Amino acid sequence: MSRSVFRRVSRRLAGRLHRLGDVPPRSPYDNLVHPRTVKKASPEVEAERDLVVEDPSSGFVGAVVRCEKDVVHLEDRFGKVRAYPLGPGFWVDGRPVVLVRPKVNAPSGPQRSASGSTYVVGARARVARQGRIYVEGKHDAELVEKVWGHDLRIEGVVVEPLHGVDDLPGIVREFRPSQGRRLGVLVDHLVKGSKESRIAGQVTGEHALVVGHPFIDIWQAVKPSVVGIPAWPTVPKGEDWKGGVCRRLGWEDDTGYVWAQRILARVKTWTDLEPALIGRVEELIDFVTTD
Numbered sequence: 001m002s003r004s005v006f007r008r009v010s011r012r013l014a015g016r017l018h019r020l021g022d023v024p025p026r027s028p029y030d031n032l033v034h035p036r037t038v039k040k041a042s043p044e045v046e047a048e049r050d051l052v053v054e055d056p057s058s059g060f061v062g063a064v065v066r067c068e069k070d071v072v073h074l075e076d077r078f079g080k081v082r083a084y085p086l087g088p089g090f091w092v093d094g095r096p097v098v099l100v101r102p103k104v105n106a107p108s109g110p111q112r113s114a115s116g117s118t119y120v121v122g123a124r125a126r127v128a129r130q131g132r133i134y135v136e137g138k139h140d141a142e143l144v145e146k147v148w149g150h151d152l153r154i155e156g157v158v159v160e161p162l163h164g165v166d167d168l169p170g171i172v173r174e175f176r177p178s179q180g181r182r183l184g185v186l187v188d189h190l191v192k193g194s195k196e197s198r199i200a201g202q203v204t205g206e207h208a209l210v211v212g213h214p215f216i217d218i219w220q221a222v223k224p225s226v227v228g229i230p231a232w233p234t235v236p237k238g239e240d241w242k243g244g245v246c247r248r249l250g251w252e253d254d255t256g257y258v259w260a261q262r263i264l265a266r267v268k269t270w271t272d273l274e275p276a277l278i279g280r281v282e283e284l285i286d287f288v289t290t291d
Contacts, residue, residue: 045092046102047072053099054091055084066265072099079251081261113150114269120154127156131182131288134162134171139259140186140218147270148281155289162187165196168210169203177207184284187212209287211280216241219263221277226266 045051047067053074054061060082062074067086075081084090088098111119135141141161145152152159162168165187177183185203190196190212200210215221216235219242224231235244242255251258270278 042088042096042098044100045090045097047086047099048102051092055082055089056091056096057089067101069101079249079262112269114147115151116270117151119150128158129156129288130180131157131184132175133157133159133184133186133284133288134168135159135186136162136165136188137218139264140188142259142264143218143221143267143273144186144281146264146267147273148285151285155285157285157288165199168199172203172208177205179207181207182288182290183208184288185210186280186284188218189214189216209284211283213274213277213280215274215276218277219245219259221274222263222267223272223274226272227263 047053047064049064049067051064052061053064053072055074060074060076062076062080062082064072065075065081066073070086071083072086073081073083084099086099086101088096090097090099113119133144135144138161141159144159162171162185168185168187172183175181175183185200185208187196187200187210190200190210191214196212200212204210213221220232229249233245233248235241235248242258243253245251246253246255246258251262267273
């Protein structure tokens with residue numbers, strides 16, 4: 001090969017390599033990625049009640065006690081409750097997950113209210129009757145409203161707190177029960193021979209009915225299993241009952257908070273209550289709605 005021909009061939013090869021960037025042709029397999037190198041999306045898990053969840057950023061581990069629109073509440077084994085926004089960043093069974101709000105299944109049959117009665121969809125509250133139901137204390141009124149609220153609005157029955165059974169005779173005299181204006185009263189710890197039973201006997205009549213449950217406080221009317229304890233503690237006579245319960249269970253010393261967050265928040269339906277309370281409330285509703 002002459003020198004001139006050699007130079008021309010060399011220039012052509014150099015130009016071709018320059019156009020290729022001195023890089024050999026790519027393999028058709030170069031774009032494939034090994035599956036182990038692909039980061040898998042964390043699965044979504046519904047924040048159902050009692051699901052044990054870990055927040056790895058803080059190490060907090062707790063069971064789901066409540067799930068709101070965008071927030072989940074976790075309670076650890078010491079009774080401490082923390083609120084977290086729903087979404088990623090949690091672990092369940094040692095694996096990362098995305099917590100989502102539980103789905104609400106459409107009812108296949110008639111809907112039931114918290115009291116077990118048929119739920120009347122779209123029903124407007126009836127104009128309040130003249131009859132009334134009194135219950136002994138704010139907590140009693142809140143519990144009755146949570147479980148029987150739908151029934152009371154349908155029937156037009158107003159529930160008011162009674163601040164001490166000693167005031168009952170005066171309230172009955174002022175209310176003046178009569179036909180179409182009946183009065184029902186729910187009293188705590190109504191047992192034979194007690195002060196409460198003697199007062200109840202004085203005011204009960206044709207248009208006034210006083211009934212009670214055997215519990216020292218309305219807290220005891222909530223089944224222990226609902227609040228996660230084996231039984232309600234025994235508190236010696238003379239010691240504040242609610243305070244004594246909180247101390248023995250290691251709960252907060254704020255009884256208002258304990259009632260709202262540890263007890264009332266966990267009551268969902270009538271099945272969470274003791275039968276001794278359920279029957280008395282139903283009896284009062286029937287009494288005051290009978291014309």
